[in-house]
Amino acid sequence: MRDELEILLYGDPRLRVHCRAVERFDDELSALVDGMIAAMAREQGIGLAAPQVGRDLRLLVARDHRGPLPTVRPLVNPRIVFRSPERAGYSEGCLSLPDITADVERPVRIRVEFQDLQGREHQIEDDGLFARIVQHEADHLDGILFVDHLGLVRRKLLARRLRELAKRSQPA
Numbered sequence: 001m002r003d004e005l006e007i008l009l010y011g012d013p014r015l016r017v018h019c020r021a022v023e024r025f026d027d028e029l030s031a032l033v034d035g036m037i038a039a040m041a042r043e044q045g046i047g048l049a050a051p052q053v054g055r056d057l058r059l060l061v062a063r064d065h066r067g068p069l070p071t072v073r074p075l076v077n078p079r080i081v082f083r084s085p086e087r088a089g090y091s092e093g094c095l096s097l098p099d100i101t102a103d104v105e106r107p108v109r110i111r112v113e114f115q116d117l118q119g120r121e122h123q124i125e126d127d128g129l130f131a132r133i134v135q136h137e138a139d140h141l142d143g144i145l146f147v148d149h150l151g152l153v154r155r156k157l158l159a160r161r162l163r164e165l166a167k168r169s170q171p172a
């Protein structure tokens, strides 16, 4: 039923909202998750947050490589309840900022509590790529983009490309 979801680009004000909690665990939510997973696969991403497809909801999907078979896990109303003091850098990108990557420092280990599509509570503790993706995507739910974590000098280096992206996100 739902066609392709468009991924919003840097500069779109909908990427800067503080999203509201998901309250209805219904077919519409499942369809949105299916659409987000399809959009993420289409763009060869490893994570996507609902505001990136213009939905003001605390919902993200993340590639999960922890098991024997990689899967894509939806996290509804995720709360990061533990962050390790130990931090590390990792080169991040974002489907809303195509062709831009930068080294972002974040806590190595997190514990995240979330609900699944049926509203059941879960928690996962991880110190690998999954933890990295969840932190990046959870930021989106509060209107935060990975470039916001960069220091002034590195943001200045990206300033022109960010301005160009913001121009692209404006309607012609």
Ligand code: NI
Binding pocket: 093, 094, 095, 096, 136, 137, 140
């Ligand atoms: Ni992103």
